[in-house]
Amino acid sequence: MKxxxxxxxxxxxxxxxxxxxxxxxxxxxxxxRVLKSILDEVSLRMEKKLLDLKKANATLSSKKKDAKFTLKLYEADAIEQYLLSIEDEPLNDYDRNCVRLIINKLNQQLA
Known part of the structure; x- marks a missing residue:
């Protein structure tokens, strides 16, 4: 399962x-270095999706869309490890909660 x-x-x-x-x-x-290589590919894919999402959500009449990503196991593991390491970095409360939410989602799916 991905x-x-x-x-x-x-x-x-x-x-x-x-x-x-x-x-x-x-x-x-x-x-x-291996984790950074994996994360570089994933971050590029997420940045492209973010730009597309901003364009799609820019119109007033449309319903706000969400981005859906299907990850490979090693990508999900790399994202989880990285977010765990950055969790203590200075972030505002909303961003820290987003990071924790994504860590929890990935952890449940990888278990």
Whole structure:
């Protein structure tokens, strides 16, 4: 079973913001370079989806859409590990709750 994430525009914006912090968190050890490589691909996909979502939600008459991602197991695991490491970074309350929500969703689906 492949893990799935369904995120609102604001939740997706929070995750994309957190992915921009990748260079400041990881050192240059082998495992961390592998995680960074996986996260680079995932973050690019999420950034593209965020731009598409912003365009789709820009019209006043349309219902706000959510982004749905189907992840591979190693991608979901990498996202969960990264978000666990960045959870203590300075974020506002809403962003911290979004990060925790996504960690919990991924953890339930990976278990």
């Amino acid at each position: 893990p799935e994430l369904k995120l609102s525009e604001r939740q997706l914006n929070t995750i994309v913001y957190c992915f921009n912090q990748i260079g400041t968190v990881y050192s240059k050890q082998r495992q961390e």
